[in-house]
Amino acid sequence: MITLEGLTKRYGDATAVDGLTLSVEPGLVTGFLGPNGAGKSTTMRMILGLDRPTAGTALIRGRRYAEFRHPLREVGALLDAKAVHPGRGARAHLRAMAYSNGIPVSRVEEVLAVVGLAGVSGKRAGTFSLGMGQRLGIAGALLGDPGVLMFDEPVNGLDPDGVRWVRELMRSLAAEGRTVLVSSHLMSEMELTADRLVVIGKGRLLADAPIAEVLAASSRHRVRVRGPRPEGMDALAAGLAGRAADVERVSAGELLVSGVPAETVGELAHGLGVLLHELSPQEATLEQAYMELTAGSVEYAAAQGEGL
Ligand SMILES: Nc1ncnc2c1ncn2[C@@H]1O[C@H](COP(=O)(O)OP(=O)(O)OP(=O)(O)O)[C@@H](O)[C@H]1O
Numbered sequence: 001m002i003t004l005e006g007l008t009k010r011y012g013d014a015t016a017v018d019g020l021t022l023s024v025e026p027g028l029v030t031g032f033l034g035p036n037g038a039g040k041s042t043t044m045r046m047i048l049g050l051d052r053p054t055a056g057t058a059l060i061r062g063r064r065y066a067e068f069r070h071p072l073r074e075v076g077a078l079l080d081a082k083a084v085h086p087g088r089g090a091r092a093h094l095r096a097m098a099y100s101n102g103i104p105v106s107r108v109e110e111v112l113a114v115v116g117l118a119g120v121s122g123k124r125a126g127t128f129s130l131g132m133g134q135r136l137g138i139a140g141a142l143l144g145d146p147g148v149l150m151f152d153e154p155v156n157g158l159d160p161d162g163v164r165w166v167r168e169l170m171r172s173l174a175a176e177g178r179t180v181l182v183s184s185h186l187m188s189e190m191e192l193t194a195d196r197l198v199v200i201g202k203g204r205l206l207a208d209a210p211i212a213e214v215l216a217a218s219s220r221h222r223v224r225v226r227g228p229r230p231e232g233m234d235a236l237a238a239g240l241a242g243r244a245a246d247v248e249r250v251s252a253g254e255l256l257v258s259g260v261p262a263e264t265v266g267e268l269a270h271g272l273g274v275l276l277h278e279l280s281p282q283e284a285t286l287e288q289a290y291m292e293l294t295a296g297s298v299e300y301a302a303a304q305g306e307g308l
Contacts, residue, residue: 004047006019018204021205028174033190033198034199038299041152042203060075073103167192224255225255226277235274256282
């Protein structure tokens with residue numbers, strides 16, 4: 001469990017993280033989303049004691065990172081996959097990490113096998129491809145068998161096989177009861193990987209909810225309703241307006257309804273005696289829901305319609 005309480009980081013006049021209060025629960029994959037510069041990395045760095053909060057606290061299982069004698073056995077993290085000495089081999093790098101944290105050296109071979117680097121463990125990390133570097137970073141996170149794991153853009157540079165492998169790894173770590181926090185800009189991948197989402201923009205919390213709730217809250221989450229009798233659709237549209245639903249009349253026989261679930265539409269139609277031929281929820285994609293949530297918080301947007 002990770003607990004943030006009023007977590008704030010200022011750099012001079014700029015506020016990178018602005019009063020974040022939330023908890024990241026065990027047994028789930030929590031996706032950590034936000035536009036470039038939203039404060040995701042800064043938040044993760046503060047949880048890991050790499051940056052000092054200007055105000056507030058970031059606790060892991062109720063304690064600050066600096067309080068752990070063997071932190072790698074409590075929390076594993078992939079932050080910057082390039083933070084490995086380029087002249088060192090993968091095995092030597094992991095052995096040094098294990099040694100400094102009281103982790104049995106046999107664990108190094110285990111994690112090398114888990115991430116698929118056993119065959120190249122003697123090669124210098126400086127010769128690794130982007131994907132191999134990511135795998136080595138993930139091996140380092142897993143080394144201490146920690147209950148809390150954080151991954152900053154773990155699929156960056158991975159091929160489709162690697163992306164799927166990371167997804168399955170995250171899911172299985174959460175299924176083992178661990179706390180998994182993962183940042184990504186790949187919405188379609190997050191939709192497949194995460195159970196819950198924390199969305200931030202300009203350092204502030206925009207959403208902290210199960211993924212299904214984030215999708216349902218989108219205005220793109222709608223119900224398509226078709227019926228053979230226009231007067232029936234008129235009555236239904238009037239009834240829905242009274243329920244604070246947003247109704248778009250697509251044609252005489254078709255409505256698109258947002259703001260209420262399909263069940264409400266069906267029950268109302270039944271109550272009014274309106275015959276329906278179709279009642280189908282149209283799910284928003286995570287990308288659509290995310291774009292709406294963050295619309296006011298995008299700091300580095302390209303100018304629209306301007307040539308180079
Ligand atoms: N050491 C620093 N000194 C000054 N400003 C910083 C420093 N580190 C981060 N910032 C600023 O803090 C803000 C948050 O940056 P951060 O890297 O945490 O965002 P992010 O959400 O991880 O972005 P990205 O998705 O691009 O990785 C940015 O405006 C950034 O410029």
